[in-house]
Amino acid sequence: MSGRPLVCLLTNPVSGAGRGRGASLAAHRELGRLGVRVFDATGSSASRSLRRAHVAASGADAVLVVGGDGMAHLGAEVAAAHDLPLGVVPAGTGDDVARGLGLAGRDPATATRRAVAALQEGRSRAVDVLAVEGGDAVGSPEASGSPPEAAPRERLVLGVVSAGFDAAVNERANGWSWPRGRARYVLAVARELPARRALRYRLVVDGVPEERDALLVALANTSSFGGGMRIAPDADAADGRLELVTVDPLPAHEVARVFPQVFSGRHVDHPAVTVRRARSVELAVEPGGGRRRAGAAGPAPAPVYGDGERLGALPMTVRVRPGGLRVLA
Numbered sequence: 001m002s003g004r005p006l007v008c009l010l011t012n013p014v015s016g017a018g019r020g021r022g023a024s025l026a027a028h029r030e031l032g033r034l035g036v037r038v039f040d041a042t043g044s045s046a047s048r049s050l051r052r053a054h055v056a057a058s059g060a061d062a063v064l065v066v067g068g069d070g071m072a073h074l075g076a077e078v079a080a081a082h083d084l085p086l087g088v089v090p091a092g093t094g095d096d097v098a099r100g101l102g103l104a105g106r107d108p109a110t111a112t113r114r115a116v117a118a119l120q121e122g123r124s125r126a127v128d129v130l131a132v133e134g135g136d137a138v139g140s141p142e143a144s145g146s147p148p149e150a151a152p153r154e155r156l157v158l159g160v161v162s163a164g165f166d167a168a169v170n171e172r173a174n175g176w177s178w179p180r181g182r183a184r185y186v187l188a189v190a191r192e193l194p195a196r197r198a199l200r201y202r203l204v205v206d207g208v209p210e211e212r213d214a215l216l217v218a219l220a221n222t223s224s225f226g227g228g229m230r231i232a233p234d235a236d237a238a239d240g241r242l243e244l245v246t247v248d249p250l251p252a253h254e255v256a257r258v259f260p261q262v263f264s265g266r267h268v269d270h271p272a273v274t275v276r277r278a279r280s281v282e283l284a285v286e287p288g289g290g291r292r293r294a295g296a297a298g299p300a301p302a303p304v305y306g307d308g309e310r311l312g313a314l315p316m317t318v319r320v321r322p323g324g325l326r327v328l329a
């Protein structure tokens with residue numbers, strides 16, 4: 001690339017329990033030092049940032065995000081919509097997406113420098129993305145950045161889509177302002193454990209229907225979520241397939257015993273855990289299979305999370321889009 005590149009920058013001051021603010025300053029400094037032109041699209045919320053980013057990206061050469069999985073998620077949507085490469089400066093709590101893409105472990109200045117060098121040298125790596133469609137998968141207007149009537153029918157996930165136990169843990173953890181960081185997730189796991197409940201899922205895996213009771217269903221493009229929980233240890237974001245992980249119903253004491261093994265990925269050896277590869281998965285919960293709300297007539301919707309963000313509720317369809325995004329690496 002000749003001349004000074006123009007980067008659409010999205011930062012998140014609240015990511016990484018506040019680490020994002022310092023990382024954003026470092027990225028800004030480094031971009032200035034390298035003579036990169038910057039359109040900082042950061043707004044006061046994710047949805048405002050997203051709206052501004054769509055405007056900024058139309059004339060940009062790349063999208064660069066500073067933050068955690070939520071920011072990588074936001075950046076992927078903008079980059080894919082404008083056919084731009086995505087750079088990630090990891091500054092989140094978990095940074096599972098960055099780790100899965102081989103971008104973690106760099107300080108913000110180094111990560112920024114690497115992304116700019118890749119852009120200037122025309123180096124980008126194609127990675128798969130999960131296109132999530134259906135149900136109210138459009139997510140909340142806050143999350144999608146669009147008013148409800150204009151909300152996109154599809155979300156792009158770089159990391160893991162999950163329903164069941166992990167989604168319930170996320171719901172619980174997101175309702176708390178304390179503790180911060182990874183401790184919040186771990187505490188939410190402990191709290192959710194006794195309440196865990198298997199749901200009856202209807203799946204269509206690469207066109208083949210099946211029904212199963214499961215504690216958790218995860219569709220993984222990269223290997224981990226929740227800050228290093230290697231739910232699908234062999235997931236590869238460049239193989240054109242997702243890893244479908246299901247966990248059969250288990251008693252609480254057995255979940256508590258197996259759960260720590262997810263950090264090493266050894267949980268996949270447990271007979272209740274099944275891992276297989278697929279290109280598309282339709283996922284729905286059996287009517288009446290969702291949690292019952294106190295005082296409500298019908299079951300509560302079964303929430304679904306992707307890249308640690310609430311995507312909506314089942315049913316939804318997840319398709320691998322091979323090489324659907326270019327990352328600056």
Ligand SMILES: Nc1ncnc2c1ncn2[C@@H]1O[C@H](COP(=O)(O)OP(=O)(O)OP(=O)(O)O)[C@@H](O)[C@H]1O
Pocket residue numbers: 011012013014015016017042043044045046049066067068069070071072091092093094095096227307308309
């Ligand atoms: N400009 C902003 N102002 C306030 N909140 C934002 C902004 N941009 C994004 N957010 C929200 O902040 C939340 C956390 O973002 P992010 O995922 O980057 O950090 P994290 O949760 O600390 O990291 P990780 O997801 O890797 O654990 C997300 O839900 C995102 O929607």
